[in-house]
Amino acid sequence: MTQTLTAPRPTIPAPEKIPIRLTVNGVEMQLALAPWTTLLDALRDHLDLTGTKKGCDHGQCGACTVLVDGRRINSCLTLAVMKDGTKITTIEGLATDGTLHALQQAFIDHDAFQCGYCTPGQICSAAGLIAEGKAKSVDEIRELMSGNICRCGAYPNIVAAIQQAMAQS
Amino acid sequence: MINFQYTRATDVADAVRQIASDPAAKFIAGGTNLIDLMKEDVERPSRLIDITSLPFNTVEETADGGLRIGALVPNSDLAYHPLIAQRYPMLASAILAGASAQLRNMASTGGNLLQRTRCYYFYDTATSCNKREPGSGCSAIAGLNRMHAILGASEACIATHPSDMCVALAALDAKVHVDGPAGAHAIAFPDFHRLPENTPQRDTNLEPNEIVTAVERPARGFATNYSYLKIRDRLSYAFALVSVAAALELEGDTIKEARLALGGVAHKP
Numbered sequence: 001m002t003q004t005l006t007a008p009r010p011t012i013p014a015p016e017k018i019p020i021r022l023t024v025n026g027v028e029m030q031l032a033l034a035p036w037t038t039l040l041d042a043l044r045d046h047l048d049l050t051g052t053k054k055g056c057d058h059g060q061c062g063a064c065t066v067l068v069d070g071r072r073i074n075s076c077l078t079l080a081v082m083k084d085g086t087k088i089t090t091i092e093g094l095a096t097d098g099t100l101h102a103l104q105q106a107f108i109d110h111d112a113f114q115c116g117y118c119t120p121g122q123i124c125s126a127a128g129l130i131a132e133g134k135a136k137s138v139d140e141i142r143e144l145m146s147g148n149i150c151r152c153g154a155y156p157n158i159v160a161a162i163q164q165a166m167a168q169s
Numbered sequence: 170m171i172n173f174q175y176t177r178a179t180d181v182a183d184a185v186r187q188i189a190s191d192p193a194a195k196f197i198a199g200g201t202n203l204i205d206l207m208k209e210d211v212e213r214p215s216r217l218i219d220i221t222s223l224p225f226n227t228v229e230e231t232a233d234g235g236l237r238i239g240a241l242v243p244n245s246d247l248a249y250h251p252l253i254a255q256r257y258p259m260l261a262s263a264i265l266a267g268a269s270a271q272l273r274n275m276a277s278t279g280g281n282l283l284q285r286t287r288c289y290y291f292y293d294t295a296t297s298c299n300k301r302e303p304g305s306g307c308s309a310i311a312g313l314n315r316m317h318a319i320l321g322a323s324e325a326c327i328a329t330h331p332s333d334m335c336v337a338l339a340a341l342d343a344k345v346h347v348d349g350p351a352g353a354h355a356i357a358f359p360d361f362h363r364l365p366e367n368t369p370q371r372d373t374n375l376e377p378n379e380i381v382t383a384v385e386r387p388a389r390g391f392a393t394n395y396s397y398l399k400i401r402d403r404l405s406y407a408f409a410l411v412s413v414a415a416a417l418e419l420e421g422d423t424i425k426e427a428r429l430a431l432g433g434v435a436h437k438p
Contacts, residue, residue, distance in 0.1 A: 015174045035175030035217065038204070058205050059272060071274045077204045078275070081175055082197070082219055125271065132270070134249065146405035147269025 020084040024049065025093025035081050040064045042080035043090060051091035051120045055149075062148030065121040065128070066090050072128025074147075091120035094127065102168045103127055106161035114152035122148045126162045130169050138163070170207045174216040178223060181348050181380065187218045189350060189378045196220050196380060198241055198277040201268075202284040210294050211285075211301055225279070225382055228252060234388030237346075240279030240381045244334065245270065247278060257386060259395035259416055263337035266399045269406050279381035282335060282345065282361065285372065286328035286436075287408050289313060299325045300369040316410055320435040326369030329433055330362055331408050336432035337397060340414035342387050349379030358384075362437030369436070391416030391428060399432070409433030 017032040024047060031046055040057075043049045043066070055063030057076045064076040067089040094101035103123045106112070113119045125148045135141045141159050150158060178184035178196075188194050193215035197203055206212040225239035228250050236252060247253055248264035268276065276284075290296045290308040297306035309317055309327050317327040335358075343358040362373050375381070394417040401407040412432035418425045432438050 013174075014172060018175060035173060036170050036207075058208065059201060062269065062271060065271055072271050073275050074201070074271045077201050077272075079175070079197075079200060079204065079217075082200070082221060128274075129270065132245075143405050144270050147271045 018081045020081055022080070022083065022085075023087040025089060031080070033080050035079060037080045038076055039066070039068075039078040039080045039083055039088070040075035043075065043088070049090050049092050052124075053117055053120055055118065055121070060149070061118070061121075062125055063118050063121040065125040065148065067124055067128055070128075070131055072125050089124070089127075091124055094123065101127070102165040103130075103161065106164040106168075107158070109164065110157045110161040111154075112157040112161040113150075113154050118148060118150045118152075122150065122158055126158075126165065129162070130166055135166075141166075170204075171210070171213050173207075173214055175219065176216060177219045181223060181382065184218060184220050184223065184380055185349055185378055187216075188380075191216050192377075194218055199243070199275040199280045201272050201276045202280065206285060206292075209292050211292060220380070231385065236386045238278050238384045238386070240277060240346075240383055242278045243274055244268070244276045244278065244281060245273040247334075248273065256388075256390040256392055257337075257341065258390075258392055259341065259397055259414055260334065260337040260386075260390075262395075263333045263397040263412075263414060266397060266409075266412070267333035278334075278384055281332055282381060282384070283373065283375075284330075284332060287331045288317065288328040291328060300328055300365075303368070303370045316408065316433065318435050320431070321364045322436070323365045323367065323369070325367050326365035326436065328365065328369065328436060330372070330435070330437055331433070332438065333397070333399065333409065333412060333432060335362070335438040336412055336414045336430050338384065338386075339438040340416055340428045340430035341391060342389070344385040345381060346383040346385060347375060347379045348382050349376060351376065351379075353382070355385070359437075365436045372436075389418075391418060394419055 019032045022029050043052050053063040055061035059074040059077040064074055065072050066075045068086050103126050129144050135144045141162050195214040197217045225241040227239045229237045231237050244264050248261045253261050288309055290298045291300050296308040299307050318329050338358050344355040345361045346355050397414050399409045399412040401409055409432050414430045416428040
């Protein structure tokens with residue numbers, strides 16, 4: 001028996017691009033986007049902010065983590081049009097006046113990366129973690145950072161870097 | 170992901186009107202599961218109706234001493250809400266056992282109830298799946314199925330419900346408030362999700378065009394003696410192979426009442 005596994009698709013007219021306004025790293029941006037554009041693709045492909053990385057694109061690796069109104073989220077599972085009017089902070093927005101963010105400096109101090117691909121997501125996630133204030137112990141840092149995978153296995157140094165930045169905050 | 174239209178709902182009536190006008194439309198809130206399924210081509214909505222501006226973002230005390238949790242309250246806000254920690258700590262620990270901090274910041278209470286199974290074959294459009302394409306068969310029954318159902322499975326489907334939060338809600342009495350063409354009503358939590366039987370494409374008893382508006386908990390929270398235990402392939406950020414929510418009410422050394430609910434072992438918690 002042969003079976004068609006994919007049902008025929010209805011023809012859906014191409015939607016109008018939707019105008020949105022995002023404040024990205026303190027700068028207001030006006031964009032017109034197709035609804036399926038993820039926040040990750042909007043940042044990387046429409047705003048040329050390529051610091052935020054696309055890893056799995058399915059919310060499993062955390063490389064795309066950014067802060068939306070101060071909360072860490074996976075930008076790959078977020079439609080940009082649903083974040084109209086919000087404030088986005090990416091890795092490019094953490095340093096102030098040429099001085100690295102405490103987490104950026106701590107990652108350097110502790111050699112908390114090898115290939116570096118997961119690092120922007122790790123740092124943005126850690127910034128969210130510190131702002132949430134729920135992690136005190138090493139075990140709690142590990143548990144609440146579990147949404148960020150490091151395939152190089154730099155975890156001990158990442159935890160040490162977060163502890164250092166947490167102590168300074 | 171396929172082409173789709175995007176609209177915003179202004180209130181519940183507008184949301185219900187919009188979804189009733191387009192049979193292939195879906196509501197979107199946190200999007201953590203739906204966007205993922207759309208990228209995998211498992212979900213192919215013609216339109217997404219954004220419900221995030223509806224007024225379901227509060228946790229309110231009810232007249233009988235319980236709590237009414239709005240369907241849009243994010244999982245993290247719920248887990249860390251002071252009244253949840255104080256009255257329903259098992260619900261908080263179940264929520265924190267699921268997903269990652271980022272996903273909990275995004276995922277909504279209503280969306281947690283309505284998330285689809287993580288059966289590998291449901292996700293893989295190259296395989297047969299009665300839940301995804303009714304009548305096509307079930308690849309999981311003779312496939313890799315160590316995360317699948319032990320209880321209540323059918324010959325059509327052995328998928329499990331993946332939620333942790335719902336296991337705690339199943340152990341402790343809860344009601345799901347819904348609204349829709351037939352008006353607002355409440356569904357007792359054990360009746361909300363369903364067993365697969367011959368229609369595994371239906372995860373819940375929610376009627377077409379209905380929307381979840383809130384989850385209500387009664388006053389009794391079993392806040393003293395409780396545990397949520399989750400067994401999984403890694404220590405964090407993995408779906409349950411088996412989980413159990415257990416709560417006791419003690420009188421001295423005597424168990425006056427016990428509540429148990431299992432997760433990861435059936436099509437419903």
